[in-house]
Amino acid sequence: MNTQRNVHDWFSRLRFQGTPLQWRQVLVAAGVWLLATIVFATTLLAQRIDVAAGDLAPRTVVAPYGVVDWGATQKAREQAAKLVPSVYTTNNQILRNQEAALHKDFSLILSLSIDQTAPLDLREQTIAQALPIGLPLSVWGKVLSLSPASLSQLQQDALVIISSAMGNGNGVRNNKVGLAEAQGFAAQLAAQEEQQPSLRLFLADFTKSLIVPNTFLNAQDTAARRQAAMDKVPTVKILKGEEVLQAGQVITPADIKVLQELGLLDQGFNPAPVIGSALLSFVLVALIAGYLWFLRRQTLLSLPATIITGLIFTTSLIGADIVKNLPALSYLVVPTAAIMVTALVDSGLGMVMAGVLALGVATLTGADLNVALVSFFGGLAGVFGVTRLSQRYDIIRAGVLVGIVNLLALAGLDIMQGAALSQATTWETLLWGLLDGILAAVLAMGSIPFLEGPFGIITSMKLIELSNPNQPLLRKLLVEAPGTYHHSIMVGNLAEQATEAVGGNSLLARVGAYYHDIGKSKRPYFFVDNQFGADNPHDKLAPTVSALIISSHVRDGIELARQYHLPDAIVQFIREHHGTTLISFFYHKALAADTGDGVLEEDFRYDGPRPQSKETAIVMLADASEATSRTLKHPTPQTIEQVVRKIIKDRLEDGQLDESNLTLKELDTIARTFTRVLTGMFHQRIEYPESVLKEMERSRGRGNMGGKPPGIIRKIGGHSTRGRHPHA
Template sequence: MSIILGRGWSKIKMIKTNKKLLSNRAFQKSMVGAAFFLAITALILANTLPRKYDLNVGDIVQEDIVARKDAIDTVATRKLQMAAAKSVPEKYTLDQNITREVKNKVTEIFNTVRDVQSRDFMDNAAKIKTLKLMIPGELSDETYSVLLNMSGPGLKELETVTKAVIETVMDDGVKEESIDRAKAFIIEEFKGVSLSQSVKNAGEDIAFAVIRPNMIFDKEATQREQKAAMEAVDPVKITKGQVLVEKGKPVTAEQIELLKELGLLALDNSSYFTMILGVILLVAILEVMLILDVYLFHRDLYENVSYLGLLALVIVSTLFISTAFKTISNFLIPLAAGSMLISILINPSMAIISSFIMSIAVGVILGNDFISALVALLGGLTGVFYTNKVSQRSDLTKAGGLVGVVNFLVILSLGLLNNSSMWDMARQSFWGIANGFLSSILTVGILPFLENTFGITTSVKLLELSNPNQPLLRRLLLEAPGTYHHSIIVGNLAEAAAEAVGGDSLLARVGASYHDIGKLKRPYFFIENQLTSDNPHDKLNPTLSALIITSHVKDGIDIARQYNLPPIIQDFIIQHHGTSLLTFFYKKALDGDAEKRLEENSFRYEGPKPQTKEVAIVMLADSAEAAVRSMTKPTPGKIEGLVRQIIREKLADGQLDESNLTLKDLDKIAAAFSRVLMGIFHTRIEYPEKLRELERKG
């Protein structure tokens, strides 16, 4: 029993630990980052890893094997390079030292002949024998005999002629394979010499015996020339889509070698490994760059796990959609859709860095086609710039049209740079224009789903909420017309003031439209909706009146949730009074007795105080409009004085402490309020005659 209880307690502890881990923000961020990394890596690998083929020489393929990307036909290129290298003639260097050695050898032969001739104690046969021993196997018997029988001047003349002939022949260079040709030249040279034939024969014999190649093979120079010739060969290019092996034909050895070079053979998995490693490194670099940008420049986004998930989802989804449209055309990649969604849902600066990240990934997915990636990037940046502030839904359509125009111009300029044909430029430009409209369609279609899923209120959503035909606004108009009119004026004031201080004017106007919807529950307890002079508060205790008035905030939140108003609009409802004091009812409760002890908190709104500029502006606009409306004869001076007094009172009461408004902002707000209120509550011109006519009719 104790063992079972122990196991149960361990499971409970494990569940609690897991829940704690899952709720840890650092862990959640890590999971988003890991999921993003794996998704991008899988997308790129799925579109870049080539299909492998198990083939041997002579196999018949059942489909065309085509190149999935531009590449170099290394097999054909290597053949051309080898042919170019073989065509380079071998390089030789003329060695004059060998020529001198050959001439010295001739000198030695003739000196030896003279030495043997001088041996008078020998007969002719002995001399020939001795000469053969001193010049072994190099000359014929006839040459030995002729040399020994020649006189001293004759020998000297033959020696001179022989050296001259050898020098003439060897100065032109003698290669190993051209020895026979050199000997033929020697014979031709001796023909022109005025000596007896036997002597010429002896000279030729000596020259044949000593001559040797003086052109030395220069291996380094030859290799240098061959290398230059190989480098001059233009590589044989394989274009994307080119058929490498035709269907129904046997595979040749050359084709097998080519497929191996391109990493398309099943037995060769080394290319898979290197590509996977390369993709992992690239995705890691891109994600680190994205994380650094978010951490350094968008700290609020970094702390919001939901927004990080949204950013990752949009980028991954954009790349996934891109893989579907790339089969039609690389210029139809709707990267601008992702850029515009990030710009609208998160912020434009985040969309810019995301566009760069997505364009690099798209370039890799398209087989390193970075021209198409450049077009997608510039189109995406155009979408970001145009959606910086969306004032109406049609702006998204206009943004798509502008993206199409930019795509058209970029494709046209690149086509002109590359001397593309007019047909190619026209066809590609068409896809670029279609890309813009496709991006806008995807943005408009996907935006509402992301808004609802992540609870984000975009400018497009705000525009929808500002439509007077919204059910809640129509109900406010019909059931509490005074409050509706008051909200419209407050919205105009808030919009002008928000523009003046650099706030979100659209958010301020829409927030003002809904800030008093809680009055729908008891509209006639609020003076702007009272059509008669009867005021129900005259019959109520001040404390009860204060409770009814302050309860419109809680009622407003209930109605807002019922109508699914975004949290950012609900903030206006719950914060637009802050913790302000209901001065009228508080003083009425005191009933002139200043020493009467009352709990002031019973006459204050529950708050919280305004947390943003826009809510604080609506608070000030709400009070300013009500106060100026109660003036009997408003003048510009009175209006501005009252506006500034109200702002001072709110500031002194601490209602603006948490709104980030500066004193300079408050001065701009007062000026904006005064300008709008003067236009609304200006002094009217009286028409006495018209009034008298109406009185007579009355």
């Protein structure tokens, strides 16, 4: 408790030094950036493994996030490409050319066959030289001895063989295998067409000599078809949580490529993870700082609020890093941080924190989009759930809301991604999403008090607790200064209504009003609230002493507030509720009794400072308005409004409201609100004539049976009061 008080006092001194704190905020931001960088970089570097192909895996390595296994993907694509046959294109002109050559060759054979002037052996040599296909001369002799009709038939058989060998669906491919297959096919056909060995040999060798490749590889079409087949192969993915290496296995080059893809291979010092972590951390911190600078400048200028924001952010990142291997707690961190920031600082900042932390947590968990989305939605639900708190257990209701949002978001994502809702694992995830929301609320509720006290932050929950009449300081005020206690309650009602009317923190104003006069409990009978008709001790004191006693209740109140560890936000009401106003009664009494020594006005003014916020200024006005209105003998709405507006005018002219940011329009709203509330507090009873009172007394004694009916009252009061007592 002493440590919390020391930290609290240190921040209080900083706050009232009157010097700008911007450089301290810059240091806080730099510290948060550095810590975030360390968290991200440490996470990335700790996952690395120093191995080479052929080594044994020292530990089981699990993919921290999903990634494409490009090595396996390329292998699968190459296999698909190999299954695509090559594309060949047939050139039909080549077959026609060979058929023309066949006709020319047979024309020569026919001419030599019918030339009987030359001896046969000479003709054999001539044709063998003209058609060097390697046939023996005896075979050529047999061919030349055929009749023209037989030669014509032989020519027709050769055409059929060439057409069959080169003109089928595939043609003759431009390779040794294709040519050999076509020539072998021609030999088979020749054996079928001719029975004589000599002519069969001629037909086979002759047609084989004419068979040439007429079908060629179409490289362009082949490549296109193979590429199409490769494109149809889906990428091979390594899913988050999938084992990349198993402890003890032999590491292959493909494993090395996978480790490189995942960034898990230790290749010596590599500044990339550190630089990347620094840049990412800078972006995240800059987003928070930018929101505060452009939209919540006053929050940024509060050093405790800045430090709390930084603490929650860095602690949340560390927590997310710790639980990243526990999928059941994936949706716990962000809602917890959002709830705490909303309760301790600002709801808008809570939403920004939810978004920024969701990005950070997604990075730590391997760019898991589901975790980021569900965490962000849960964080927003947490902000909405705690925007208006009336007690600490409202956070539990906010946690239930977070859990429901988590469950619905997870169910929606699972359905979109095709997950089977009938599977037990799916329902387990949904259940943990619900439980994480409740756990986030419990964790936030338990953590908030550790930040409230040391940093002087006051939350709605703390204000509700402080407003409890059983608070020790309020009980002390009630017992030792009951008149002041009643006055403080009245001022609290006034201040709450007026502050709400001008858009301020009405709960803070009410609770601050409850404690603004606690210093009077030290010397209660020196204040008219607590004299109850007894002798006034100031009648026997010098005006300067009386003024000193009256003004000391502010200092006494601050001392009591420190003793009872009240938040600084409440201490401000004690310090500022009189500002530097003049204790006019004793000042004028001193002027009247002055014997020529002179009276210094400064000796009869409160120490101040003047109200620094709308809430403390409204309590100042409510304090004076309630006290003055109570002295009116005949308080009517008109007289009450005159009193209220005069008090506001006097404080305005005295400069007491210069630093409170209240506008003239708001002051008019405050005056009308005070008048309405005070009129309800100090309304007068109806003064009935004596005859009416006697008749009412007789009717009361008879149980309102017999006698005159209450019609007389109706004639005077305007309406019958049958069945109810007149309003007091």
